[in-house]
Amino acid sequence: MAAQITGSVGLAGSANIGEECAMFEAIHGSAPRRAGQNVANPSGLLQGAVMMLNHIGQTDVAEKVQNAWLKTLEDGVHTYDIYKDGTSHEKVGTKEFAQAVISRLGQSPNILKSVSYSNNSIMHLPAYKRKAPQKKDLVGVDLFVHWTGTDPNELAASVKKIESSDVQLTMITNRGIKVWPDGFKETFCTDHWRCRFKPVAGKKLEKEHIIQLLQDALNHKIDSIKTENLYEFDGVAKYSLGQGQ
Template identity: 75%
Template sequence: MSKKKITVAKGDGIGPEIMDATLSIIMAAGAQIEIEEIEVGEKVYLSGNTAGIAKESWDVIRRNKVFLKAPITTPQGGGYKSLNVTTRKFLGLYANVRPCMSLSPFVKTKHPDMDLVIIRENEEDLYAGIEHQQTDEVVQCLKLISRPGCEKIVRYAFEYAKQYGRKKVTCFTKDNIMKQTDGLFHQVFDEIAKEYPEIENEHWIIDIGAAKMSDTPEAFDVIVMPNLYGDVLSDIAAQIAGSVGLAGSSNIGEECAMFEAIHGSAPRRAGQNMANPSGLLQGAIMMLNHIGQPEVAEKVQNAWLKTIEEGIHTYDLYKEGTSTKLVGTKEFAEAVIANLGGKPNQLKPVSYKVGDSIKLPKYVRRQPAKKDLKGADLFVHWGGTNPDELAAMLKPIESGDVKLTMITNRGIKVWPEGFEETFCTDHWRCRFKNKNGENISKQDIIRLLGEADNKNIDVVKTENLYQFDGKDAYSLGQGQ
C-alpha cells in the first residue's frame, strides 16, 4: 500500500502533546501515512494574521486533501476569526460527523446503551455569521438555509447509515416556528428519505427531540440537523455519553476532509503530560477509515477500548474503584500501543468494513420556479411606542394601489389591531402590498423608499415578498 500524505497541525495548549500521542499510536498500528506539518492557531493569529493560517498552509491542506488538526486557541477580541469555521467553509466541508458511544461501566454515564451519531450541516444556517446592528436597540443575524446545503447533508446522513449498518435516521428542526428555513430542511429530509426505504426515518421538533435525546439517547441512531442545533446537541451527546474529552469528529467535503477532537486547547493543562489524547485519537481513527485503511483503524479502536476497559485512565477519567492506574498522556499512548492486536472483553469490539469514502452525486439545480413580487417589508428605525402613530407617518408614502397592510415589532403584529400590552423596540417591520393582491414592481419599492426618505423616515432594510409557483414564500406576522 502506498503511503497517503496528510497535513498535520499540532495546535495550541495541549495540542502538541495529544497530537504526538495520537501519531505514535496510529504509526505503531501500521498507518501508511506521510506527514506534512503546518503551523496554525495562536502564534499565527498574534503575528497579525486574523485568520490564524497562512496562505502557504492553505496550499498544503488543499494539496494533501486530508487534515488532522489538534485544538487551537483563538485570541479574544481583535477581530480574530474562528479557524474551524473558516476551514469548514473555505474547503466546503459540509458534513460534521460526531459518533457518541458510552463506555459503561468503565466511563461513568447514566446512559450505558447509548450509541448514536450526530451529523450536522457545517457551512450555513446562523453560522454564515452575517450580522448587522440596525437600530439603537436591535441587531440581526441572518439564518441562511439553502436547498443544496440541505440535500448534501441529508443525503450524506442516509449514505452514512447505509455504509455503517445504521437502521434509522432522525431529523431535528424547529419548523413549527421557522417555516421557511427549517421548513426547507424538513421538506428535503422527507424527499430524500423516500430514496432509502430500507432505513427508518423520523422527524422531531428540536426542543422535545433534544429532551428525548438527553433522557433516552438509545432511542436514536443517526441524527441529522442544521448547523447550530447540531453544534449544541453534539456536545451534549458527547458529555452524556461520558465525556466531551473522548469525542472526535470528521468534517467531510467533496474534495477535502478535516479530522479533530471536539474539545478545546485547555491551555491550563498544557505541558503537564496530563491531557487525554482520546478525542484526537478518535478523529484519527475516522481519518484512517476515510483514507481506506480500515484495518488499521479497527486495530487502534479495539486497542483503545481494551485500554479503557483495563482501567488505565488519564486524570479526567480516573475514579477510585473503577480505574486501576492513573497515567499521563505519554503513558496512556504507550498502554494503547501495548494493546495493539488485542480486543476488549466487555465492551463491544469494532469491525470496520473496507469501503470507499462516501461520495455524493453532484447537486443538480432544479428548473427555476415562477417568481412573483407581491410586496415589500420596509424595516424602520423609529423611537416611538405607539404603532398607530407610525402607521399615520407611513400612510402618506403609499403609492397607487400599494398600501401599508401590517406593522410588526420583533415579528409580532402590532398594527392594525395590536395589543397595548405588547412591548415594542425601535425596530419596525412595515409591510406594503397591492390592495388587490396583484404583483407590484421594483419601481413601486423605489418610490416607497424615495417618499420615506423625503419624509425623514429611517428605512434600515428592505425585504422583497415573493411567491414561488404561486405559493407565498415569506412569513406572516405572529398574530395574523
C-alpha cells in the first residue's frame, strides 16, 4: 500500500529475515503479462537488493546504489508506470532504466534527500520461542451457500431444514453484515451467503456433524460453496462476528 501511494507498486522492496537466513525481493508479483516486453519497473527488485546489501554489512555498496537510483528518478528517467507528462523527461524500458542507474553510480541526488548507511548495523533477531499450545474447541461452522434470492428470511426457512438435534442455524450474513435474524431490508445482498451453525445448548459439535450438515444440504438442493470451522482457544473466540451481531 505504501508503495502504491508513492506512485507505483513497482517501487518497493521487501525483506523476510529469519534466525538463520533472509530473503529479499520486490513486494509485487511476477507480473507475467509484462514478461518479455522490457517495460516493467525494476525498482522493487533493486530496493530489495539494497536491503540485502545493508543486511550483510555492505553498506557502502548499498548507499552507492540507492543514491544512484534516487538520482535517476530525480533526473526524470522513468518507466511507464511512473512516467508523467510535464514532470518526467524520458520514458524508458526495464533495461534502459537499469543502465541509467548504473551510469549514475557515485552520484547523489540534488533535490531528493540522499542516503547514508555508514552507521547501519546488521539486524540480530532474538531466538524464536514457541508458545505453549492453547486448548482448542470446535464451537461452530459457517456454511457458505450460493443463492440467487433476495429475502434472507426465505433462505433461513430453507436452510433451517438441515438443522438437527445437535446443530442449529444461528445467523446469516451477506458481505459480512448480519441479515438474519433481525436484519434490515435495506441491506444490499449478493448471491453469496454465510450461514452460521452452532451446537444446540448442552451439545458438543463434532466433525461428523459438519459432514452430515453438508450431506443434508446436498439432499435439500442447497448449493454449498465451502465451510469454515469456528474455534475457541483457551475459551476465547477466534472467529469473526457478523456486523450488527
